[in-house]
Amino acid sequence: MTVIADLPSSAPPSSDVETAAAADAGAAFVLESKGTWWHAGFHMTTATVGPALLTLPYALRGLGWRLGVAALTALAAVTFYCYLLVSRVLDRCEAAGRRHIRFRELAADVLGSQWASYLVLVVQTAINAGVTIGSILLAADCLQIIYLHAAPHGHLKLYHFVIVVAVVVALLSQMPSLHSLRYINLGSLVVSVGYTTLVSAACICAGSSSKAPTKDYSLSPSNSARTFNAFLSISILASVFGNSILPEIQATLAPPASGKMAKALVLCYSVLSLTFYFPAITGYWAFGNQVRSNVLKSLMPDTGPWLAPEWLLILAAVLVLLQLIAIALVYSQVAYEIIETKSADVARGRFSRRNLAPRVALRTAYVAGCALAAAMLPFFGEIIAVVGAVGYIPLDVVIPVVMYNMAPRGGGGRRSQAAYAANVAIMVVFVGLGVIGAVASVRKLAINADRFKLFSNGIS
Template identity: 60%
Template sequence: MPDPPKEDPFLENHHDEADAGAAFVLQSKVLDHCETSGRRHIRFRELAADVLGSGLMFYFVIFIQTAINTGIGVGAILLAGECLQIIYSSISPNGSLQLYEFIAMVTVVMIVLSQLPTFHSLRHINFFSLLLSLGYTILVVAACIHAGKSKNAPPRDYSLEPKSSTRVFNAFTAISIIAAIYGNGILPEIQATLAPPATTGKMVKGLTMCYAVIFVTFYSAAISGYWVFGNKANSNILKSLLPDEGPALAPTWVLGLGVIFVLLQLFAIGLVYSQVAYEIMEKKSADVKQGLFSKRNLIPRLILRTIYMSFCGFMAAMLPFFGDINAVVGAIGFIPLDFVLPMLLYNITFKPSKTSLTYWINISIMVIFTGAGIMGAFSSIRKLVLDANKFKLFSNDVVD
């Protein structure tokens, strides 16, 4: 007789008593409806460790995930603070408030919102974030077209950097940023658990929708911004539309609404990507035997999440490198986690024939993106070092 199927250790009534991170932070009201035959992973690091049979891989993935989530947390707070600064500067051009003060304001709001205890509790915020993203894209594209056709349209320079070595470094930095953008596709893995059962078909639909939204939003804004401003386009295109000198290049109400949309969406982004850090912390700090809102679990959650968000806010204020942060996170985080490790796990788990097309496609992706990741890490860190000469600690301007 075959061995009976193992019970799913991650269902609500079968959590490891010490694993409060899965029981609380990753809580979902529909997990009891998922299949119970065999072990079902809800955390990528456990899947990687089981398939590769290495405890070191568990900690390697934790390191990568921590780098990704902390980097995005810092970047989200930084850009949100910059959005507040843009609004303030338009209302009070000679105001005395500095960028780090706006970052502090954003950090306080993030600390309050971070007390939402579970990923499931963010579902309405995430949907609202999707609408904001689409709305922002429409506004930015319309504003760029208006600016490009107006009499005040800026001169456009589409020329490349004169030095070939600089072009190479910039190319790999761009690859790292693109990897960070498309790395957001890992979220449908979590979203798939919200509609039982989590099947391959639903995952494909989720990924298709995710990449379609990313393509429409990111690329439409990038292409329209580059069309208007060429290689002088700011990483925050709203700053290009609101030049330091001369009139705004789009209607004030459009730009103001766009800034508000970005600001609100950044709160959602920061909250979503902080969940992995919270799950790691609360795996040991919380007691699964006691209630989610019990004094025993509430106080450590309040303290740890406040410390984490305060750290992200402090780093954002001290090192305002928005574009560079994106590139570093993409190179050392998203590239290995999204483009290398999944191919390796697939080949080991399903063991496709070494003469099959699938096997060699996976190997090719691993080799190409490993090289791209190494070069991207080198080039993005190089740019970070070069940009370090352009600012002081707690600078009032974001370095692109």
């Protein structure tokens, strides 16, 4: 693409950069740079392809067939492009002897303001904590589904399963670095393909059965409701494609990292193309505008028999549960990096008593805090569209195109005016979509507010 043709070739980071990184416990311990491009691809896939994709049929419900599929494809293209821009900006900085391993540091360097670092830190931390909370909650929900299937009259509540999931996440969180999760994330990639295949098959079974609801793909007759639903759907799509930790993932690549992340992105979006379209299309086809915000809930109605073979849906729930644990681990890494930068002594060994004790205590405390929020807010999954509008759209679309336009060209390369104009257009469009989508998302929450109860056994 002409937009990236003027990038200089990379060079290994300077010794000064390596020395600075070595003095930083967060960089040395949590974001160690030992990975290959396919390891980064595993991390990217886990961070991007998650059970949030089960909301895609609901997103199509607000847009209809043609506009929905077009919006899904457009968001895939735009996010791939923006992630590629972030990677290219990181490559430029590395070629200039400044290898950045944190999103906030990259923003401060390129945008020339420490306030940019604070803004990215706040938004990124909010997103990452939110994803961790949501992952624990949804994993507990999957456990509850499995439990109630085995023991229909069981007395365990949702918060019991939150505790179980939190214990597992806390134990696995003691793995010291993002790189050490590479095989867990490979497993996450495999199970994502597995459960999306199962859910798609279940939707086909449900849509073909006599028990399926009448298929109605019409949009709301009210112009205002139709408009709000469309922007809500776009916010959901932005959340589904969201990935707030690309610079931290690129940091795990062994230097020089230049060019490797593009391969990782191709791997990620190859998996994404398999896992997003099938459940989105089959789920919307099976249930039409009656589809619920999570298509699994449509397949497992609260009353009446399940609409697909029980073994298939339980297996899908198990695979979703496994991936949610991996997602919680990946999105906790930025918090762990911040914690270890402040608490660990890089001069001591990673597993020395001096560093191990605070790591275990602080990481466990972080997971416990997220679990408490999940138990207290069992409706947390309902705010995914708000997260997409106010978090993912700025961090994943707006800031990348602004950084690319502002980043200095290396090697005397000239700025492409067409690319610059395209980036400005993307920024303007998505700022508008983000603002309107946030309003639509908050409106949806307000409408459903009476269903939300603290520490309840789910949404009432």
